[in-house]
Amino acid sequence: MDDLKDSREGSPSESTDEANRKKMTTSDDDDLAPNEMSPWQLPWKAIAITIVLLILIAGAVHVVGLASNRIVRLSTASVRKHGAEPGEFRPMGGVLTEARPGSKNAMIQSAASKKLAEGKDLSPTEQIKVDASGYRIPPGYVLIPAGPFWMGAEDSFANFDEKPIHKVYLPPYLIERHLVTNREYKEFVDKLHYLAPANWKTGSYPAGRGDYPVTFVSMENARDYARFRRARLCTEEEWEKAARGQDKRMWPWGSVWDPRRANANYTVGDTSPVNRYPMGASPYGVLDMAGNVFEWTSSLYRPYPGNTANKARFFAYRVDATGALHPVAGKSYYVLRGGSWKSDQYSARVTARNPTWPVYASDFFGFRLCMDARR
Numbered sequence: 001m002d003d004l005k006d007s008r009e010g011s012p013s014e015s016t017d018e019a020n021r022k023k024m025t026t027s028d029d030d031d032l033a034p035n036e037m038s039p040w041q042l043p044w045k046a047i048a049i050t051i052v053l054l055i056l057i058a059g060a061v062h063v064v065g066l067a068s069n070r071i072v073r074l075s076t077a078s079v080r081k082h083g084a085e086p087g088e089f090r091p092m093g094g095v096l097t098e099a100r101p102g103s104k105n106a107m108i109q110s111a112a113s114k115k116l117a118e119g120k121d122l123s124p125t126e127q128i129k130v131d132a133s134g135y136r137i138p139p140g141y142v143l144i145p146a147g148p149f150w151m152g153a154e155d156s157f158a159n160f161d162e163k164p165i166h167k168v169y170l171p172p173y174l175i176e177r178h179l180v181t182n183r184e185y186k187e188f189v190d191k192l193h194y195l196a197p198a199n200w201k202t203g204s205y206p207a208g209r210g211d212y213p214v215t216f217v218s219m220e221n222a223r224d225y226a227r228f229r230r231a232r233l234c235t236e237e238e239w240e241k242a243a244r245g246q247d248k249r250m251w252p253w254g255s256v257w258d259p260r261r262a263n264a265n266y267t268v269g270d271t272s273p274v275n276r277y278p279m280g281a282s283p284y285g286v287l288d289m290a291g292n293v294f295e296w297t298s299s300l301y302r303p304y305p306g307n308t309a310n311k312a313r314f315f316a317y318r319v320d321a322t323g324a325l326h327p328v329a330g331k332s333y334y335v336l337r338g339g340s341w342k343s344d345q346y347s348a349r350v351t352a353r354n355p356t357w358p359v360y361a362s363d364f365f366g367f368r369l370c371m372d373a374r375r
Contacts, residue, residue, distance in 0.1 A: 122260060122279040125253040128245055130284065134375045141174040142242075142285055143373060149241040150248045152304055153351040157250070160309040161301075162351045165248065168237050172373035175234060175242045178274035178287050179295070179368050180225065183210035185217070188228045197221075199363065211273040213293045213366040219334050219358035222296045222367040234370035236299035236353070239337045243290075243350040245283030250349045252282035252289045257345040264291035264339055264348045271341055271364075290348040293366035294336035301333040301355035316357070333357060340364035 132143045152158075152165040182205035189196050189203075196203055197216035205214075217225075219233075226232050234242075249255050251262070259265065261280035263272045271292055282289050303314055315327040333355035339348025342364050346352065 122258070124279055125281050125283060127281075127285060128283045135172070135174075136374050137174060138371070140176055140178070141371065142177050144170070144173050144175055144238070144242050144284055146170065146172045147246075149244060149246055151237060151240055151351075153248070153250075153349070155250070157346050157349065158351065159353070160313065161303065161307070161353050161355075163309075164304065164306045166305060168241070170237055170241055173238055174371040174373050175238065175284075175286060176368040176370070177285060179213040179293060179366050180222075181211055181274055182214050185214040185225060188225050192228065194224065195221075198361065211275065212271050213274055213288070215271060215293060215363050215366055216361045217296075217365060217367065218361045219296045219298075221361070223298070225367075226369050229369060231369040231371045233296055233298040233367060236297045236335050236337065238370050239289075239295065239297055240350055242284055242286045243282045243338070250351070251280075251345075252286070252350060253280055259345075262291035262339075262348060263288075263341045264343050264345055266342060268341055271366075289338050289350065290345075291339050291343065292341055293338070293364050294340045294343075294354055294362075295338045296365065296367040297335050297337055299335045301335050301353070314355075336365065 130143055130145050135143055137143055146169075148167045148169045150165055151168045153162045154165050185197070186204060188194060197205075197214060199206070199216050205212075222233055243252050251257060253261050258280075259267055261277055263277065274288055274292070277287065277291075280290060281287055301314055301316075303309060303311065312327070316331045316333050317325040318328050319325055334357075336354040336356060337352070338350075339345075339352065347354070
């Protein structure tokens with residue numbers, strides 16, 4: 001009987017196993033599919049969050065759509081037709097009937113605006129009359145006559161190395177009217193099998209850029225080209241006199257900055273053809289002496305006579321791995337002039353000096369040539 005009773009009631013361990021199985025069936029749903037769960041066991045939190053996110057996204061799309069439609073409606077409503085020959089007007093000004101978009105007058109006006117933007121309809125720089133009789137002047141050069149000029153600056157924009165302003169006397173010399181172009185430099189590269197600038201990917205300048213200034217040339221490259229042309233680089237003094245004339249102006253055309261007369265301040269975003277800014281000419285008719293590219297000179301970076309700045313500011317320096325500067329004995333920077341398409345207007349002043357290593361080259365470094373004047 002005891003054995004039969006034990007078999008009916010089961011052992012305590014068997015009873016415990018049965019209870020655990022029932023508990024797992026009723027509460028442990030980790031391995032169950034959603035259709036096997038009770039409604040209260042589904043992941044409602046995740047579902048609710050997903051629904052809320054979808055509603056927010058749909059709402060944002062709807063708001064953007066409403067805003068876009070409103071902008072279109074307002075734009076359409078802002079143009080009103082009037083009269084038998086409808087002109088167009090807007091709340092804060094209007095489009096003249098005589099220059100409606102697509103009309104002949106509109107095209108004429110657009111062309112005039114483009115010329116004005118490039119400075120072609122501006123008053124030209126007043127030119128200094130030069131008696132060039134008796135001088136041998138090669139094509140592309142202009143004569144700068146002998147005489148004194150004001151070099152340097154002491155105005156509020158002047159850097160320490162532009163001071164003091166002082167008079168310099170120069171004999172007559174010749175300077176190129178425009179910067180050395182890609183086309184001109186290619187002749188030198190081809191005939192001497194010279195190393196081409198870094199931006200000439202196929203051994204030649206990019207298509208359509210023959211009249212653009214050559215760039216990526218070091219002072220040493222420029223000096224080699226000058227020898228090839230039986231000329232030389234300009235000195236700082238020669239460059240500044242050709243750019244400034246006989247007065248104390250800040251830019252080649254005067255002392256008021258005009259962005260339509262020069263390629264600077266990223267207004268173009270690249271170099272420009274060397275004849276694009278005729279209304280930015282200097283008093284001697286020399287072009288691009290403000291902006292486009294900085295120009296190498298043959299001058300070492302030295303203080304002007306009477307300059308009171310610390311002489312260490314004119315030393316040439318190397319930078320070590322920590323960023324510390326170390327003067328290099330026996331070496332000197334050379335000076336670039338004129339500013340570039342990347343420069344602000346103050347760096348494009350005729351007195352501004354930009355010292356750097358003669359082996360450096362850049363997409364905003366170029367040059368022009370000078371020659372001694374001969375009769």
